[in-house]
Each structure stands twice: as structure tokens, then as C-alpha cells.
Amino acid sequence: MQNKFAAMPEPPYYVVIFTNQASSTNEGYAPMLDIMLELAHDMPGFIGIESSRDAQGFAVTASYWKTEDDIRAWRNHAKHKIAQSMGKKNWYDHYQLRVAQVSRQYDGP
Amino acid sequence: MQNKFAAMPEPPYYVVIFTNQASSTNEGYAPMLDIMLELAHDMPGFIGIESSRDAQGFAVTASYWKTEDDIRAWRNHAKHKIAQSMGKKNWYDHYQLRVAQVSRQYDGP
Numbered sequence: 024m025q026n027k028f029a030a031m032p033e034p035p036y037y038v039v040i041f042t043n044q045a046s047s048t049n050e051g052y053a054p055m056l057d058i059m060l061e062l063a064h065d066m067p068g069f070i071g072i073e074s075s076r077d078a079q080g081f082a083v084t085a086s087y088w089k090t091e092d093d094i095r096a097w098r099n100h101a102k103h104k105i106a107q108s109m110g111k112k113n114w115y116d117h118y119q120l121r122v123a124q125v126s127r128q129y130d131g132p
Numbered sequence: 133m134q135n136k137f138a139a140m141p142e143p144p145y146y147v148v149i150f151t152n153q154a155s156s157t158n159e160g161y162a163p164m165l166d167i168m169l170e171l172a173h174d175m176p177g178f179i180g181i182e183s184s185r186d187a188q189g190f191a192v193t194a195s196y197w198k199t200e201d202d203i204r205a206w207r208n209h210a211k212h213k214i215a216q217s218m219g220k221k222n223w224y225d226h227y228q229l230r231v232a233q234v235s236r237q238y239d240g241p
Contacts, residue, residue, distance in 0.1 A: 027151075027153065027188075027190045028151060028153075028226065028228055029151075029228075031228060031230075037232075038147075038149060038230065038232050040147065040149065040182075040194050042136075042137060042138075042182045042184075042194070044136065044137075073149075073151045073192050073228075074192060075151075075184040075185055075186040075190050075191055075192040076184055076186055077184040077185055077186060078187065079136075081136045081184050082184050083182050083183060083184040083192040083193065083194060084192065085149050085151070085192055085194070111240055111241040112241070115240070115241060117137065117239065117240070117241070118239060118240055118241070119137055119138075119140060119182075119237065119238075119239040120237060120238055120239065121140075121147065121234045121236070121237040122234070122235055122236050122237070123146075123147050123232035123233055123234040123235060124232055124233050124235065125230045125231070125232040126231055126232060126233065127230070127231050128228065128229060128230040128231070129228075129229055130226065130227060130228040130229065131220055131224070131226070131227055132220040132221070132224060132226075132227070
């Protein structure tokens with residue numbers, strides 16, 4: 024099984040929870056996603072990402088970052104800005120984004 | 133489209149990010165999930181839940197709560213304890229859980 028889980032460093036660290044409903048237009052989405060994932064991995068403070076999209080096109084993605092400044096830098100990255108714009112215009116019927124500070128965590132079983 | 137998005141009250145509020153890889157055993161899972169969702173909705177401080185499971189059985193679920201005490205009460209609910217125990221034993225190959233405080237948010241397009 025491919026590891027779809029993100030690392031769990033000592034809190035506090037930060038999470039961006041991005042939920043979205045895909046539109047009926049997915050042209051260009053998959054290659055852009057690959058580019059963005061590769062780019063995010065190279066950004067300062069990137070910890071990891073956990074993402075799932077169901078059969079109805081609803082996705083929940085949590086990306087983890089060391090600091091809020093790291094999140095801002097990612098949000099403002101020029102290539103990511105282009106992807107955001109294309110997403111709003113073409114790929115998402117609706118999305119919600121929340122930034123939160125992780126305070127505790129555990130895993131199992 | 134069914135609304136799979138959760139409400140966005142004024143921050144701060146709290147989120148539990150629960151990610152898991154389903155095992156090959158899903159007997160009893162669906163009815164327990166229904167019971168747990170109904171129960172969560174009736175818990176004090178419950179705001180909403182956003183969840184997605186992909187074709188490979190990897191799920192990301194974010195449940196939102198007004199306070200950390202609300203999260204503790206949900207974690208310690210007797211019926212939820214039983215579900216947790218069954219999940220660890222039967223339904224999940226692996227899971228990770230993080231608690232975080234939501235500080236800002238937006239939606240679109």
C-alpha cells in the first residue's frame with residue numbers, strides 16, 4: 024500500500040484543510056495537481072499532505088506546514104496562484120479552506 | 133448535489149482530522165458509521181463534518197467542534213468508545229488523528 028499518511032512532527036504545527044466539490048470540467052486538472060504536489064513538496068516548511076476524493080468528486084485534503092508563514096508563502100507562490108485561479112474558474116463547484124494549528128495527535132491501531 | 137460541506141462559524145473553533153486506511157474487513161462498518169454520524173450530530177458543540185473516502189479505501193474526515201471540551205466529550209462517549217474499539221480491531225489498517233484550532237477560513241469560488 025502506498026503511504027498516503029503524512030508525518031506527525033511534534034506539535035504545534037499547522038494544517039490547511041481544503042474541501043472541494045469537483046465540477047464536471049476536469050480538463051487539465053490532473054497534470055496541474057501533479058505539478059502542484061511536486062511544488063508543495065519543495066516549499067519551505069512542508070510536512071506532508073493527506074487527500075481523498077470520493078466517487079462523487081468530493082475531496083478533503085489536509086496539507087501540513089511548520090509555520091503560518093510557510094502557508095502564506097505557498098498561497099502566494101506564483102505558479103500556485105495560477106492553479107488557484109484555474110481551480111476557481113474551471114475545476115471546483117465550491118470549495119472551503121481553513122487554516123488551523125495542530126495541538127495534539129495520535130495514531131493507531 | 134448533497135451538501136457535503138460543513139458550516140463555517142466565526143473562528144476560533146476546533147477540528148479533528150481523522151485519516152485512515154480501511155482494512156479488507158468492512159463488516160458492520162456502514163451501519164456503525166450511520167449510528168456514529170447521527171450521534172455526533174446530537175453532541176454539544178458539534179458544527180459539522182466533511183469526509184471523503186477514495187476508491188483505495190483511504191479516507192480523510194474533518195469534524196468541527198465549538199470547543200476542545202466538546203471534542204473530549206465526543207471521544208469519551210460510551211457508544212463512540214465501542215465504535216473506536218471495533219475500528220482499531222477490525223476496520224482500519226492504520227489511522228492518524230489530529231486536533232487543531234481553526235484560526236481563519238474562506239470559501240469560493
